[in-house]
Amino acid sequence: MRLINILDVEVGSKIAKPVYDSKLSLLINKNATLTETLLNKLKQADIRHLYIEDELSKGVILEPLISDEIKLQAFVIMKNIYESQMDKVEKTADTVRESTIRELKDLVDDIITEIYSSNELKYYSTELMGAEMYHYNHAVEVMILSMLIGKKMGLDRERLLKLGMGAVLADIGKSKVPSEILNKKGKLEPAEFEEMKRHVEYSYHILKDLVGLSSLSRQIVLLHHEKLDGSGYPNGFQGDQIPLLVRIATVCDIFSAIVSDRTYNNRISVDTAIEILRSAAPTKLDQDVFGMLLQVVDIYPPGTLVELGNGQYGIVIRSNLNSPTRPILKLISKNEDLNEYKEIDLMEELTLFIKKVIPKLP
Ligand SMILES: [Fe+2]
Known part of the structure; x- marks a missing residue:
């Protein structure tokens, strides 16, 4: 699961967390597939971010402390x-x-x-x-x-x-x-x-x-x-x-x-x-x-997209408790099948570091 800007989300995406309207009634439920009509409805309601489940965020678990x-x-x-x-x-x-x-x-x-x-x-x-x-x-x-x-x-x-x-x-x-x-x-x-x-x-x-x-x-x-x-x-x-x-x-x-x-x-x-x-x-x-x-708080919460010092991109899978700036990442290569990702622990790859958080992949 990861958070995505509604302007970057694609029709057909799988919703990972329910979205409510201003009366707290359900607008779109978890596991639903985003349609064009629903996307427009969400934009009209000024929803700016959504949680989605996709290949990129497979394995990223965001377990809220309070349900x-x-x-x-x-x-x-x-x-x-x-x-x-x-x-x-x-x-x-x-x-x-x-x-x-x-x-x-x-x-x-x-x-x-x-x-x-x-x-x-x-x-x-x-x-x-x-x-x-x-x-x-x-x-x-x-x-x-x-x-x-x-x-x-x-x-x-x-x-x-x-x-x-x-x-x-x-x-x-x-x-x-x-x-x-x-x-x-x-x-x-x-x-x-x-x-x-x-x-x-x-x-x-x-x-x-x-x-x-x-x-x-x-x-x-x-x-x-x-x-x-x-x-x-x-x-x-x-x-x-x-x-x-x-x-x-x-x-x-x-x-x-x-x-x-x-x-x-x-x-x-x-x-x-x-x-x-x-x-x-x-x-x-x-x-x-x-x-x-x-x-x-987690400086790089799971699902955060980051650019590394060597120019590679990654998505944070989970944090290292004692080293908040060096989480465990899934490296993303645009030319590879996303199922073939490489998982790295920045606590073990000490020459690598997070340069910045990016809102989406370039
Ligand atoms: Fe206040």
Whole structure:
């Protein structure tokens, strides 16, 4: 299985992961064959990437840490909360039912159980594909990544739950931002950006009266755009004014946003996202947290197409746990039958190195 840009996918391709519409109904199922009509439907729904199964990606297994079923359950709850807030003038909690928050809490708790039972804590960004799903994908991804880092940093189960709840609900206030600003394809005007920034206060107000949501979770919601150097919002807090749990959610929020398809930007590869974060890390982001992020995400996730230093091309099959920049690859030669590929382990071929990630074969 591998991720492919919808502009490069061919009619007749086998779909490897289901795609949903904005109502979370199935648009196209796993193992289906892509027809011209379906492809047009997906493009109309602004689906930009698909997971497919082909000769090139044979043997590439992308096993998500958290199952798609659990993610879909989280999406349904998030969608309910999101929609309960849209078109409501008041920015308060009256329309979010406490039972919904309890349901979400139970689900986050189930995810913690899955995290505890996994031997390997690597997260692949194997999002559910679907129309207008960015907000739900992002919320769930930030929640999972934050809890993985929290666990690595030794947080107990109770604090992990508070971290996960804060992280998943942090952007719920975007339901109050006018959709022409939220979904604008171009750069935001200064006044529009100011309104966008207000989502943290909207989130906070929506949740502040809810019984069952801890003050730590609420703090994450309010402060998840603060930066260590004081350049963040809404308060311009600096250094120790920003609690550790907030710093974890902030790093995961930025990372997840960069590696996702958004209205105004297409996804960027994980290795580039890491470099962008690295350049911001010393002054704006917590370095220890950033170091932990490098331990929980895969720089070259399985299915990534790469160009090697010697000019050859390859597809990543799986990573080497102790050497994230030297995965196991299938070498691709355009003149050979793809079934006759050669598998190499970059830990054994030390003169070879990955030069760059490529979106498709030239
Ligand atoms: Fe946010």
